[in-house]
Amino acid sequence: MTNKLLTTASRCIAAIALAGAAGPVWAEETVKIAGFTWPGYGFWHIAAEKGLAPDLDIQYQTIEDPYESFNLVAAGQLDVVSSTAEFTPVGVERGLPVKLVAFGNLSNGTDKVVAGPGVETAADLAGKEVAVLEGGLAQIYVAMWLEQNGAAYDSVVYRNIIADDAFAAMIGGGVAASEFWEPYGSNTLKALEGSSILTQSDEPFWLKNAVVADGHYMSNELINNRRDVALKTMQAMYDAIAWWKENPAEGNGIIAKGMGMSVSDVELVLGKDGTSLDGGLYVYDFIEAAQFCGAAPGNPPFEQTNGQMSDHWNLVSEWWVKFGLIQEVKAPETGVECSLHKELYDSGYRG
Template sequence: MPIGSTYLSGRKMLAMSTALFAALALPATAAEKVRISGLTWPGFGFWHIAEVKGLAPDLELDYQPIEDPYESFNLIAADQMDVVSSTAEFTPVGVERGLPIKLVAFGNLSYGTDKIVAAPGIETAADLAGKEVAVLEGGLAQIFMAMWLEQNGQPFDSVTYRNIIADDAFAAMIGGSVAASEFWEPYGSNTVKVLKGATVVAQSREPIWLKQGVVADGHYMSEKFITERRDVALLTMRALYDAIAWWKENPAEGNQLISDGMRMSLEDVEMVLGKDGTWLDGGLYVYDFMEAAQFCGSAPGDPPFDQVNGQITEHWDLVSEWWVKFGLIEEMRPAETGIECGLHKELYDSGYRG
């Protein structure tokens, strides 16, 4: 081989070795890890879509199913969690307990997936007086039941609330130990199918519940995450809404991804979210970016179901009032102590529309 060729080959090898060494020596830009927890629930499955479809390339979204919301919020307090997806009524309780959390988004609205089922022989709210009812105490189920009682002329404390949920509440209804229960799907429909004479006396698709936004989920972030990693918090919120927008265009594939990610049956996911991408053929109405921003008062226009712009403050006051009645909190506090709508505002002002 000619000397010149040998020299050039050596130069090429040296250059390649130098480039390889440099690549190994310089750290690659790592994706920002975001720790998220929530229930095993289709309404929170959009985190899986964002991850699987690569909608947040700068983030490493780590969703952990945790069935006890209090455990999730305690993890935030211990700086071991950044985001919690849960029901939307907890914030006043968390604020009073000193937890460093903020409700940053109204996530979805129960559109029939929540029901109050009465045992055979119970036809009116008055029939429940002095009897036991199954609810998730300290949760939206308890407020839903209490409000229904009062709307139908019965004091909210005329019943005994028992902290029984899901499968256990189903068994309690079948066994006759409770006279009514607040269920989410599929437990409500299954109870009516199995327990002859059981009836649905209230369900969350009724206009009164939709307008007030009573039975809903929300998304929470730790105060540290919002303040110290605000750019990541904004990317995280955007990833969620990008996933929701993607699902609306691809509901069949999206439901399968949620089924796989949540390890739920596809049938149950479709029962909750529907199949046609409208949210109106299932039991849950998921808010897109603009609707959530409007509910927060961070974008012009009104949310759906005759709700009003900035209604998140009214929702805060509503649940706070009930938690005072039930003794979970001592006093009502201003909404800004537990709500952070600034992330929606920043995204909207930047031109993002979901």
């Protein structure tokens, strides 16, 4: 019996020594993230694959309907949603426990309004059907363009058709025009003889006003009750962007695999050289996003201004009032949370 006890004790001591030599084992915090199939959200895949946040278990799932994602946040089943940046006022109106915490990227040519044969001006679209994601950024984009060009925003019939279905509707003549992101816009222009671009997101007006953009949203529970995890999650995303800038070819491959897209389609959107200027999407790094939030000194790119997040909130809110999705324009702080950027910046983090 004594020998057995000694043997057991020796084994326990050896096990403890080995565990100590290997270092402490920390439990990973799970972060559940969702977004639709889009290269601009692919940096989550880089963060996970490259282990840029070793104490986080980053779980990204593709959900094509952003409204489903936000409902899952409300149900406590998601922590983060990457989506277009216009949703927050609608979410606030519906009482969803979510905040826009970062401007993720800006469309720099990847979005365009494509018209079918015979349509050259806003007036030509009067009474005709235009495919958009109703209640989404595409609808605001088209409506603003119509008003800029002397037509009422409601002079067209908006049809809730997107992506492949909008492509098919354009080819079949079911709609007169459509808002597209890549690769659907380029594919339509190639396939439909006589089609043309009415407006494209790399025009200075759209860039300066940051009209067509993506954002990252976090649940109130993550922001308020798991603050350290929220900060680590945000840092992981910006570390992934910094890594991609240094390794664009490998990074695009990781994003393509994670999103189930071809590398060529990812390159069409993000570019090949890591500058964010040779594709159709400009990716904000940490400092630029913090400046847009007003959480770091200096101005963001494209003649944008420090703290423009509030102006963007007001812009989209005013349009949702026009479209009847919300009743009134509320204060930006009801739906925007820039304190995470501020806390990271004040800690010395620079991305």
